Amino acid sequence: MSRILRINLAVPDVKYDDVPDQYAALGGRALTSQMVSDEVPATCDPLGSLNKLVIAPGLLSGTGAPSSGRMSAGGKSPLTGGIKESNTGGITSQKLANLGIKAIVLEGKPSGNGWYGVKINNSGAELFDAGDLAGKGTYEVTALCRERYGSKVGVITIGPAGEMMMLAAGITNNDPDGNSSRYAGRGGLGAVMGSKRVKVIVVDSPSTFDAPVNDKEKFKAAAKKFSKILLDHPVTGTGLPAYGTEILMNIINEAGTLPTRNFKFGRFDRASEVSGEKLAEVAVARGGKATHACHPGCVMRCSNVYPMPDGKVCAPIEYETAWCFGPNLEIGDLDVVASLNYICNDVGLDTIETGCTLGVLMEAGVIPFGDGSAAVAALEEVGRATPLGRIIGSGSAIAGRAYGVTRVPAVKGQGMPAYDPRSCKGNGVTYATTPMGADHTAGYAVTANILGVGGKIDPLLPEGQIELSKNLQIATAAVDSSGLCLFVAFAVLDNPDGLPTIVEMLNAQYGLNLTTDDVLALGMQVLRVEREFNRRAGFSQADDRLPEFFKVEKLPPHDTIFDVKDSDLDTVLNF
C-alpha cells in the first residue's frame, strides 16, 4: 500500500497520506506535474511558502524492470517561473518505491534559520536537525550520511548553492558507490529545497527490487523481453555501454551541431580531446571506469568514473557536461572539464546551466574564452557567495541580463543544451516549445535528426521537425513517468515491440489493462497539465521562441539559421 509522505516545514510536521484515487496510476513526472498543478498556485513566488517540492519515483521504479531507477523532482521553477520536472538516476528512486512511498512533498517554509534533515526508513519518517551539515558540499554530506546511517542509504541533498537559493541549484542523490552526482539538475529545484530549509533526505531501505508486483510471472517475462530489446539495439546495447553519453561528442561534432564558443560555431577543432573515446582511455589508464551503472539493474551502464589528477574522482562526466565546459567554452581539456564538473556537483549547481553561464560571461569578456584556470577560479566563487559567484549561480539568462549580452542561449530563462538548434532543428523545436525551458531530454530529436534512430529527418531543414518534436515530447512525458531511463527510447523507437513491452510491465505490476494508446494519452495529458500551469503562471506563445540570434546569425559549417515558423511552433503542443 503506497502512501504520500507530506512534510510541512511551517509546523514542522511529517505525515503519511493515502494516495487519492486520481493519483493511483501516476508516477514520476506525471505525478509531480499533476500534484504541482493541483497544489501550487501558478503565480506564487517559487521561493516563497506557497511553492512545493514533490519528489516521486517512477511507476516501474523498485521492480526488476531494467533501467527503471529514475526519480522525478517537481515544483514551480525559480529559474523559468514555470512548472518543472527534473529527472535523475541514482539509487534513491528504487528505495522510495520499496518503502511504499509514492511521493515526498515538501511544503510550507519554516520561520527560523535552522536546517532540517529528513530520515525515512521502514519504521517511518522523521525530521532531524541538520545544522551540522549546512554549508557543506554534497560529497561531504553524502559521505557523512553514509557513515551515520549506513553505506546503502540513498542521500538526496543540495549543496551550498541550493542553501543560498541560487536559481541554477540542483538536487542530487548518490550512485551505488556513494558518489553524490546524480542530479535532478535543471530548473533550480535545489533552490526550492533550500527555501524549505531542508538540507538532506536520507532514504534507508533494506530492499531494491521488491516493490509490489501484481502478476510476478508476467512481469518477469516482460522485463526479460525488455532487457533483450535494450541489449539488441546498437545504441542502448553497444554504444552507451561502451562510452556512455560521451559517445556523442565526436558524432555531434561531425554533424556540425556541436555548439562551440557560446553557440558561435557548430564544430570544435579539439572535440576529440573531450570525447568519450578519450575519456574511456584516460579513465581506465588512471584506474577509473569507462562504464558504470547509476543504479542497480541498469543494463545500459552509460556512466563512468573519472579519476582526476588531484586524486579526486569525478563520476560521471556526461556528454552534456563535457560539451558545456568543453567546446562551449573552447576548452579542449578533459581535466579542466572534470574540475568544473566536480565543483558543480559539490556546490550543487546544474552543469548545463553553469556551462551556458560561463559561456555568456566569456561572451561578455569577464572570463577569456578557452581559459580553463579562469573558469575554475570563477566557478569556485559560487561557494564563497561573492557577487560573481551569485551571478554564476543565477544561470545564463540572469548573467546575460547583468552583462548586457544579447547572445544568450536560453529559452524561458533556462540555458540551452549541447545541440545547436540551427543544425538540429528538431531539437530547436523542442527547446522552444517544451514547458520546461530549453531542454534536450524533453523531446530528443537528435534521434531522427542525427542518429538515424526512429527514422531520418534532415536536421538542416524545418520540414518534419514539428511532428517529430511533438511525438517525442509526448513519448518522453510518458517515459519520464515510468521510472525508465529515457535512453530506453533509442531502442523503443526502432523496435515495434518496445512500447508494448513497457505496457506489459505496467499492466503486470499494477494489474491493469493499459494499451499503448493509453500510455501516449498519459504523455499528452502530462503536457496539457504543464502547459496549463505555465499559462496560469503568465506564459504565452511569445515564450515559445528561441533567442533572436539563432534566427539571424548563420551557424558554420552548414551556415543555417533557425527558420521554423513561429506559427508552426504554436501547433506543437496545441492539443
Add this chain to the structure above:
Amino acid sequence: MSRILRINLAVPDVKYDDVPDQYAALGGRALTSQMVSDEVPATCDPLGSLNKLVIAPGLLSGTGAPSSGRMSAGGKSPLTGGIKESNTGGITSQKLANLGIKAIVLEGKPSGNGWYGVKINNSGAELFDAGDLAGKGTYEVTALCRERYGSKVGVITIGPAGEMMMLAAGITNNDPDGNSSRYAGRGGLGAVMGSKRVKVIVVDSPSTFDAPVNDKEKFKAAAKKFSKILLDHPVTGTGLPAYGTEILMNIINEAGTLPTRNFKFGRFDRASEVSGEKLAEVAVARGGKATHACHPGCVMRCSNVYPMPDGKVCAPIEYETAWCFGPNLEIGDLDVVASLNYICNDVGLDTIETGCTLGVLMEAGVIPFGDGSAAVAALEEVGRATPLGRIIGSGSAIAGRAYGVTRVPAVKGQGMPAYDPRSCKGNGVTYATTPMGADHTAGYAVTANILGVGGKIDPLLPEGQIELSKNLQIATAAVDSSGLCLFVAFAVLDNPDGLPTIVEMLNAQYGLNLTTDDVLALGMQVLRVEREFNRRAGFSQADDRLPEFFKVEKLPPHDTIFDVKDSDLDTVLNF
C-alpha cells in the same frame, strides 16, 4: 513644418522624414508609444538591432504654455521586457520643438565598437565621433559639450551605465544651469541608447518658445489662464514652489505609507531629517536653492539645488530619490542621500530603481541597513563594472533573483516607488496594472488617497481604487503626450476649467477643434496601444500583480495588506 529625424546606426545614416498623417496629432508619450508599437517587433531583444529608441517633445513643448517642457523617451524596455515611455524635464524638449523636430528615432546597431554623437541645429543633424566622451560621467560629458557647442545647448546623454547596457540605466538631459540631472530614468532606456552606441545628442536651438502656433492670440490667452489655474492651486501654486516634490516626505510619513527598510514599515522615525523642509534649510544655508525650474517657463519650479559638503552640487534631490536612498534604506542623512543621488546621476542610473536595488541587497545582508558609507561604496562599484556593480546596475528584480530574496518590491521587473501599496491602495492598483511596471507617475492615486486632491478615497480600503487608478491612468497618458508636466494634474483635478484650458491651448496651437473627450480618448488610445504591445511581447494578466509579500505581510502602522482582488485588477485597463 515638423519632421522626424531618423538615425540608422547600422549604416550609419541621418535623414529627415516627413511626419505621416497618422502621427500629426500625436506628441510625447502618444507618439513614442505609437511609433514603438508600429516599428518595433514586440518580441525582439531590447538590446538587439530591432529595438528603437524614440525621443519626442510633447505637443505643447516649445510654446509659451506654462510648464510644458517635458520630453518622452520610448522603446522596448530591457528592464521590463514591455513597452516603455519615460518622461523627463530639462531644456531639450523645447529646443527640439523649436527646431521642428517631432521625434528622433535611433534604430539599427553599428557593427563596430565606436561611439557616436549626434549634433542637431538649425542647419540639420550630423553624426560625430564621440569616442573621447565614452566612459565619462554625465556631468563631465555635459560640461564638455556646453564648452564645445555653447552653454545654451541641450545635451541628451547616457553615463557609463548606459554604455555598459545596464538594465537600470537612464537617459538624462540638462537643466538651464547645465546640470545633467533631468532623467528619463525608468525602464532602462539608457541601455537601449547604449546598445545603439550613441553617447550623446547635442541639441542647439536659438529659440525656446517659438514653436509654430496657429492662433497666437487665442493661445496666449489660454496659456495665461492656465498659468493662473496653476498658481491658484495650493499644491502647484504654493506647495511645490516652496519645497518641491520633497514636500511629500513628512506628509507621506504621517500617512503611514512611506516605505521603510525595504517596504517593511510604513513610517520612518528620521523622515524629517530627509524632508523638504530640512532640504530647503540646508540648501539655502549652503548657498544652494530651495526652489528652481528644470526648464524655462515653468511656474511650479519644484526643483532644488543642494550643495554637498565636498563642494559638488546635487540638483535636484527629488522626493522619490530622497525616499529610496533615505527611509527605504533606513538612512536619515540628507548628505548621504545626495551622494547616492549624485553618483546615480553621473554614472547614469535611475535613482528609484537603484534605491530599490540597494534595499534588496540590504535585505539579502550584502549591505547593512542604515549604513550610508557601505551604500555609497557599493554604488561606486557600478562605474568600475565589478560584479556587484553589474548586479546593482541591473535593478531590483535581478538583484532579488541573484540573492534569492523574496521581498522584492517590483512589478514587471521594475522597482516600486515611494508609496506603499498596502496603505495607498490606489497606487497599488496603478503599480500592478500600468503597462510600465511599478510606476507612481502612471496613475498617481496619492492625489485622492492622501492629498485630498480630486476627491477623497480611503487609502486603506480597496473600494474605489480601481476607478480612481483607471481615470488617472487615462488622464496621465494624455498629459504625458502634451509636454505639460504631470504636476499640472494637481490643479486640473480640482479645477473644472483645467482640462478645457489645456484643450484650448492645443486647439489654438494646431488649429484643431478638440474637445475634452477627445483628449481623454487619446489617453485611452495610448494605453490600448501599450497594452497590446505588451500582450504581443508575452505579458498576461499574471503580470498585472503585486509581489506576494504585499498580500500576506501586514504593513505597520495601519497593519493592512494589499487586498484589491485580482479579478478587479483585470478590469482597470480592460477597454
